[in-house]
Amino acid sequence: MDNATRSERSRNAALEAAIAIIARDGPGRLTLDAIARESGLSKGGVMHQFRTKEAVLKALLERQMAHFEEFSTAYMAKVSATSPNPNLATQLATVREAATSPNSAALALVAAMVENPSLMALPRGREMERMAAIREEAADPDLAILRWAGAMGLLLSSLFGMSPLSKDEHQRLFARLVDDAQWAGLERPAAKRSAKPAAASAAKAASKRKRA
Amino acid sequence: MDNATRSERSRNAALEAAIAIIARDGPGRLTLDAIARESGLSKGGVMHQFRTKEAVLKALLERQMAHFEEFSTAYMAKVSATSPNPNLATQLATVREAATSPNSAALALVAAMVENPSLMALPRGREMERMAAIREEAADPDLAILRWAGAMGLLLSSLFGMSPLSKDEHQRLFARLVDDAQWAGLERPAAKRSAKPAAASAAKAASKRKRA
DNA sequence: CTTTACAAACCGTCTGGTCGGTTTTATATA
């Protein structure tokens, strides 16, 4: 086996093991020894790939971010032509993806924040860019953010193991969040002037609607 | 000093210390020694009040649940007469309260899930009841849940230290979530029959206002 | 005098990290 791919396989095995441990035993049980046991590597082997535990967490985070970045850009390419708010659509789809896939890589977030909260700076930065993009394109920025927040609520509360919702409900709620048509009724102007709330902006929104 | 109150003061000091540690250093740094240091008690003293670390976590959780329970019932009493959906209103207000107060007792949740995810069963159970109540009273149950999910998204993402929102934005978004008038435009029937989406159901929802 | 609240030293285990050595792969030379 090629040396580079050997390394990569080991790194991968370690990170997969880490995620499995977090999902099964909780983030508090994520130790270097546990990773070694779970991955089949020796502790020395793990330490050769990651010089410290923080390095593991960082790699986990970056891996997860890269994964969703990829998903995002692919989805974005699909909808950017047809949707009036492709950034929001993409983010909602991405969050749904994260919430749906079992052993979601999003568990990396939990682990990072447990061990070293300052690691959250990276994902937070990325999140800010995305929110800005969502605001930018939205007829009603706050409403767009609230739809995004709704998706995050569904994701995080299930990640926390405290979501009281069934799979079906989850799916249905996400579907509604994604569907622009269902939110067109109450868009409000971007602030600036007062304006009569519902009627005017609703008409405006309806006129530019574009459904698949 | 009375013996009972002496105990209570110690217990309290330990729990306060625990929350301070979680907020400052992250849940991974919450140890019995740290609690002893932070609270001024000796480790023996802490262990006298809580026989195990899990007992600390449990007490922390129960304390937090009791706190928000109290807030909830008080708020509920205020609005139950005037609001068509007092449960939703109360939950939104409670979540806002949790998100707003610094060193939110909600940090107990994070700590619990780190150390022993199964502890989340208690809050999850309580949450299910609340969601059921919200659904019950809502003209458009899914929309109500989504408003609740939005609030949770704002809370949890700031709890995670990954909220990109400013205080002002936070406040404004919560205000909009709470304000029923801003959501009246797009209510949809409780499923059952199909119905023409926006216009018809909006009118219907408006007409039936209060039913309970 | 008994019970309760606390202190402090202590114990076995686990944790993150180090280190010397072994095996596997890559490269150079003949």
Next chain:
DNA sequence: TATATAAAACCGACCAGACGGTTTGTAAAG
């Protein structure tokens, strides 16, 4: 092609400190 050599991947014993928890002792409350 065979061989010597360097470099990378990997192993597993080891270490110091931190961890959850126990034990023993003491002062205050009842």
